[in-house]
Amino acid sequence: MLLLRRLATALPSIAGVIIVTFLLTRALPGDPAAYFAGPAATTQAIDEIRHQLGLDRSLPVQFLDYLGQLARGDLGTSLSTGQPVLAELLTRLPASAELTLLGLVLSVVIAVPLGIAAAMRPGAPVDHFCRVVTTAGVSLPTFFTGLLLVYVFYYLMGIAPAPLGRLDVFSSAPPHWTGFYLIDSLLARDLPTFGAALAQLVLPAATLAIFSLAPLARITRASMLAALGSEFVRTARASGLSRRRIVYVYAFRNAVLPVITTLGMVFSFLLGANVLVEKVFAWPGVGSYAVEALIASDYAPVQGFVLTMALLYVLLNLGIDLVYGLVDPRVRLEA
Amino acid sequence: MNTLRHARYVLGENPVTALAFAGFFVLVLCAVFGPALAPYDPLASDTAQALTGPSAAHWFGTDQLGRDIFSRIVVAARLDLGIAVFSVALAFGVGALLGLAAGYYGGWIDRVVGRSVDTIMAFPLFVLAMGIVAALGNSVANIVFATAIINLPIYARLARAEANVRRHAGFVEAARLCGNSEARIVLAQLLPNIMPLMMVQVSLTLGYAILNAAGLSFIGLGVRPPTPEWGIMVAEGASFIVSGEWWVAFFPGIVLMAAVFCFNLMGDGLRDMVDPRRRT
Numbered sequence: 351m352l353l354l355r356r357l358a359t360a361l362p363s364i365a366g367v368i369i370v371t372f373l374l375t376r377a378l379p380g381d382p383a384a385y386f387a388g389p390a391a392t393t394q395a396i397d398e399i400r401h402q403l404g405l406d407r408s409l410p411v412q413f414l415d416y417l418g419q420l421a422r423g424d425l426g427t428s429l430s431t432g433q434p435v436l437a438e439l440l441t442r443l444p445a446s447a448e449l450t451l452l453g454l455v456l457s458v459v460i461a462v463p464l465g466i467a468a469a470m471r472p473g474a475p476v477d478h479f480c481r482v483v484t485t486a487g488v489s490l491p492t493f494f495t496g497l498l499l500v501y502v503f504y505y506l507m508g509i510a511p512a513p514l515g516r517l518d519v520f521s522s523a524p525p526h527w528t529g530f531y532l533i534d535s536l537l538a539r540d541l542p543t544f545g546a547a548l549a550q551l552v553l554p555a556a557t558l559a560i561f562s563l564a565p566l567a568r569i570t571r572a573s574m575l576a577a578l579g580s581e582f583v584r585t586a587r588a589s590g591l592s593r594r595r596i597v598y599v600y601a602f603r604n605a606v607l608p609v610i611t612t613l614g615m616v617f618s619f620l621l622g623a624n625v626l627v628e629k630v631f632a633w634p635g636v637g638s639y640a641v642e643a644l645i646a647s648d649y650a651p652v653q654g655f656v657l658t659m660a661l662l663y664v665l666l667n668l669g670i671d672l673v674y675g676l677v678d679p680r681v682r683l684e685a
Numbered sequence: 686m687n688t689l690r691h692a693r694y695v696l697g698e699n700p701v702t703a704l705a706f707a708g709f710f711v712l713v714l715c716a717v718f719g720p721a722l723a724p725y726d727p728l729a730s731d732t733a734q735a736l737t738g739p740s741a742a743h744w745f746g747t748d749q750l751g752r753d754i755f756s757r758i759v760v761a762a763r764l765d766l767g768i769a770v771f772s773v774a775l776a777f778g779v780g781a782l783l784g785l786a787a788g789y790y791g792g793w794i795d796r797v798v799g800r801s802v803d804t805i806m807a808f809p810l811f812v813l814a815m816g817i818v819a820a821l822g823n824s825v826a827n828i829v830f831a832t833a834i835i836n837l838p839i840y841a842r843l844a845r846a847e848a849n850v851r852r853h854a855g856f857v858e859a860a861r862l863c864g865n866s867e868a869r870i871v872l873a874q875l876l877p878n879i880m881p882l883m884m885v886q887v888s889l890t891l892g893y894a895i896l897n898a899a900g901l902s903f904i905g906l907g908v909r910p911p912t913p914e915w916g917i918m919v920a921e922g923a924s925f926i927v928s929g930e931w932w933v934a935f936f937p938g939i940v941l942m943a944a945v946f947c948f949n950l951m952g953d954g955l956r957d958m959v960d961p962r963r964r965t
Contacts, residue, residue, distance in 0.1 A: 497919065498935075619811075622810060645905050649820070659812045
């Protein structure tokens with residue numbers, strides 16, 4: 351029941367996303383028919399294509415057509431590869447998902463303890479360190495961090511593999527189960543491949559983590575400070591509870607709520623930064639697919655990519671809402 | 686006068702903010718006098734000097750065509766700052782008006798503005814900017830436009846919230862009793878009142894706008910070579926990173942980072958001036 355009600359709140363966002371993507375494909379300046387017909391086409395040929403594409407019909411009718419296509423999972427065909435966009439996005443999605451998730455896990459694992467440590471000793475070195483990290487983190491252009499890491503760890507120190515995709519040339523892809531090389535290679539008990547895939551992942555995932563760490567650490571510090579200064583913590587302390595219990599059970603459980611909310615924003619950052627990181631590391635994911643298509647003026651993949659990312663983002667936010675309800679019983683009661 | 690003294694106090698108290706303002710001043714100087722300050726022609730190639738590291742003649746080294754990287758960075762400041770300033774101004778103007786109208790009048794305007802803003806926020810913002818540039822055409826003007834759209838929600842939401850709190854404030858009621866029109870109340874009373882808060886946001890989003898624009902040109906949108914621009918210079922230098930010519934990508938990247946850092950620190954400093962309670 352709760353799940354259904356939450357799903358219903360996501361519907362307006364999904365509708366908005368679909369309308370905007372439709373407007374981006376159809377209603378804006380530039381004639382898609384002339385574009386698809388090619389530069390040498392006659393006016394008659396262009397009109398014919400316009401009719402084929404349904405572009406001579408009214409906008410509402412075109413919108414219904416568009417909805418029909420979406421319902422059939424038809425995102426159009428890429429001009430440069432000749433493949434259906436949806437199929438290509440689906441084959442490339444695991445690569446992006448593996449990278450983004452690892453980046454997120456890495457940043458949460460670093461940011462949350464850092465924020466807690468900073469809040470417990472305000473003004474101490476760890477607090478200053480936390481402030482430097484959060485201010486520098488949001489100022490770093492992701493693509494630049496990535497290149498710096500490549501220079502230091504690949505060129506200077508030689509401990510990272512060349513930034514050329516998911517596996518080095520000596521390894522072959524593990525059998526396809528989940529599409530996540532780390533999981534697939536473990537399932538196949540292929541440790542060398544696991545190591546190779548992990549080695550390729552470390553630098554791009556670290557790049558994403560450095561970028562997304564800042565908002566998480568900042569909000570963890572702020573909400574931990576607020577929680578530690580609250581009356582229920584004072585009461586808990588007066589009741590003689592152990593410091594450990596006060597910090598991790600009483601304060602942290604309350605402080606974690608704003609952190610979860612911030613995850614939504616972090617995902618927005620990550621899905622965008624992913625595009626840049628994939629370009630730097632020649633990662634064969636959806637981001638580099640969209641960039642290649644953009645450069646070739648091949649619009650169907652770009653629109654498909656934007657739509658997929660937006661829907662994914664809405665779903666992620668929905669997931670965050672659900673987790674929020676699990677962590678905070680009050681939200682469930684109010685709903 | 687009082688504000689100036691307060692500003693000087695805050696700057697003295699927080700040297701980092703003063704540093705950020707100094708950095709901002711240098712950036713503006715480069716943006717205004719860039720071509721006159723640059724020691725070399727940013728477009729002149731000199732293949733005999735291609736890919737030489739930093740030296741006394743070429744402070745930041747030369748790129749693959751022998752162009753002086755320092756000159757290119759200095760000249761690029763105008764374009765990078767220009768994109769950021771124009772897009773933030775656009776987002777500020779439209780966002781503030783929409784937000785003020787939504788917060789002051791409420792009703793259907795509020796619902797329409799709220800829903801539109803929510804729809805923009807439903808997209809991962811950089812991805813939306815990519816989509817907009819792809820649809821509108823690959824040009825610098827459209828980069829400005831896309832960056833403005835993704836920054837719009839911040840201003841609209843802030844203006845809405847602040848206008849909503851103040852819609853029945855004493856000074857608004859007084860202005861109404863004096864016979865001011867509604868539009869005049871919004872523009873002459875409410876807008877100046879929320880201006881300080883909005884200016885803090887301007888400084889913070891300027892940094893984000895520069896990052897966003899540089900990211901778009903890094904993936905090949907908007908600015909085309911040989912135009913000097915920080916994002917595209919990093920992109921051009923990216924292929925030399927693996928062969929050890931670090932300076933080609935490093936200097937434009939570090940300047941880009943420093944610019945964003947300046948704007949973020951300035952935003953924090955401005956916030957301290959505007960609202961001492963929110964000091965971090």
